Amino acid sequence: MFGAQGLNSAMDIIGVEDEDFENDMTDLLDDNCTYFNDMKELKKHPTHLLVFLHHVILQFDPAPLLCYLHADLLSNLSAKETKKQFAEFYNYFLDKSACLRVSVPQSISYELDRTRYDLFSDETQKSYAKDIQSHQLCEICKQLQDFRQKRMMGMTPNESELKDVENHRDTLRIPREMKERSVAEKLLDKLFEQQPQIVPDEEKCHSIFSAVAVYMKQFGLKIKPVDSKKSKRSIFGIKNIPSIPNRWKPTPVDNRRPDPEVGKDRK
Incomplete structure (x- = not known):
């Protein structure tokens, strides 16, 4: 009887410790990954999105993630631009020979097989x-x-x-959005310099980083030109991607010093 009670007590203690450990791990996870809980939040933050993209490119097939992001861009375009960009979207993610081809719903696959994509309406x-x-x-x-x-x-x-971004204190001189954009630009430059080591296959490398460059441009980042000679495919129409309004445009800061004479009574 005593042995059984002792065993049960020990198991209870272990169970409590395991539960505490799991709670601690969950708290740590939540603290570290506020922006990494879902894509709707993550895609608002360029530095965090780039870090996640880098991880995915290294560990997984990045095609689903890049396709998801570029589908977002289509939703904000005019009818004319939708037609143009859907052609690029198709060539990169839907064409049977595309480096970044993704799986699609069966009903859409059927329609794309029987009808040319450019014959569909923009809607x-x-x-x-x-x-x-x-x-x-x-x-x-x-x-x-x-x-x-x-x-x-x-x-x-x-x-x-x-x-660097998460510890930044938001100020009038350097708003958080400006800090995020600055760090993202440096990170993007670093990724582009490392791209041959990240993706050894030249054709796929070009497709991936062209897609990354186009999407990140909407944040107002300065994008280094991608050498189109390295790929047989065309690059997305970078000039036609709309910028995110307001949120990523830095607030003008008035650095002028006040005139010491202003406010004095004139004699």
Whole structure:
């Protein structure tokens, strides 16, 4: 009897310790990954998004994530620009020979097989892009979960850049958005310099980093030109991607010193 009670007590203690450990791990995970819980939040923050993109490129097939992001761009375009950009979207993510080809809903695959994509109306193209975007979420959620777990263990790249942004104190002179954009630009330059080591296959490397460059341009980042001679495919129409309004435009700061004579009574 005593032995059984002792064993049960020991198991209870172990159970409590395990629960406390799991709670501690969850707290740590939540503290570190505020922006990495879902894509709707993550895609608002260029530095965090770039760090996640880097992780995905190193560990997974980045096509679902890049497809998801570019489907977003189509939703904000005019009818004329939708037609043009859907052609690029198709060539990069839907064409059977595309380096970044993704899986699509069966109904859309059937329609694309029987009808040329350029014959669809712009509204149909946007609808297809939205459905294809949703279709990628399952894989992206797995990638986000992997990133959160790896970051908790200190196994994700560019942690110093993340901390630089996360520890920044928002000021009138340097708003948080300006800081995020500045760090993201430096990180993007670093990734482009490292791209041959990150993705050895030249054709796929060019496709991936062209797609990254186009999406990041909407944050107002300065993008280094991608050498189109290295790829047989055309690059997305970078000039036609709309910028995110207001949020990523820095607030003008008046650095002029006040005139000491202003306010004095004139004699």
